Amino acid sequence: MEVVRCGWSEKDDLYRKYHDEEWGKPVYDDETIFEFLVLESFQAGLSWYTILKKRENFKESFDHFNYQIIAEYAEDKVEELMNNTGIIRNRLKILATINNAQKFQEVQKEFGTFSKYIWNFVGGKPIINHPKTLQDVPATTEISDALAKDLKKRGFKFLGSTVVYAHMQATGMVDDHVVDCHCSNL
Template identity: 65%
Template structure:
């Protein structure tokens, strides 16, 4: 019997694997939260499948998403990234990644971890929605608006409410799997 999946991922093996193994699983690890933050930043204005297909290129280009290294990138490294055809070569997004890494560490210093900071916006536990169809998922919520505003106040770039809500979905802060999806109850 075929598993019922959220409609957005069906028909592409990479999308289905991401959906089945990662999307919506609560993430409390700062390294993984930062990886998703980078990927969501680059996804702004593009499709998620485009980013997934380039994920390993991003991993190689950005030192395995090591925010401590990224925070210290100099102009020569940024110039090299802008020549890398394996990633999205957007100067504003590359520069934002460096800035966001620096601000990520400031949040860690203030709160003990980025995870503690971000999960407070949902009182430490995932919000479980009850969607019949993925198309009914909101693009933003009051929580993503508040989180976006706070991140921007802290100097983050490319963290509008839609990007932030996508990050919340990806990292399991909100469960937007369709109620009939086999992953809905699992996560």
């Protein structure tokens, strides 16, 4: 019997594995949430597939997404990253990652965990949308608009509403699996 997935995930095994094992599954631990914030911010203007193919390189290059270490990166580390062909070499995005690691920790101090802060925007549980087709999946919502606005107010960078909505999908705050997908929560 053929497994039915969301159409975007059928590019190759890497995409299928990501779709089946991660996308839309709720994430509550700060470390993984931060990883996706980094990856999504680098994805801005590029395809998610490009980022997914480079994910392991990002992980190695950015100290396994340890936000405490990243928050302390100095210019020499920025230059090292700018010379790293295994990642997206964009100075503004690298600097934004360092900034966002610092802001991430500020939010943790205020709310106890970043997870508690971000999940408050959806009432602590996933929003399950049941789209019939990929065309029914929005690029942004009122919630992603509000979250992006709040993140910006807190000093985060490269996290506009479209990037934030993609993050919400990746971390299961929103479940946008199409109704006939085997991962759908119908």
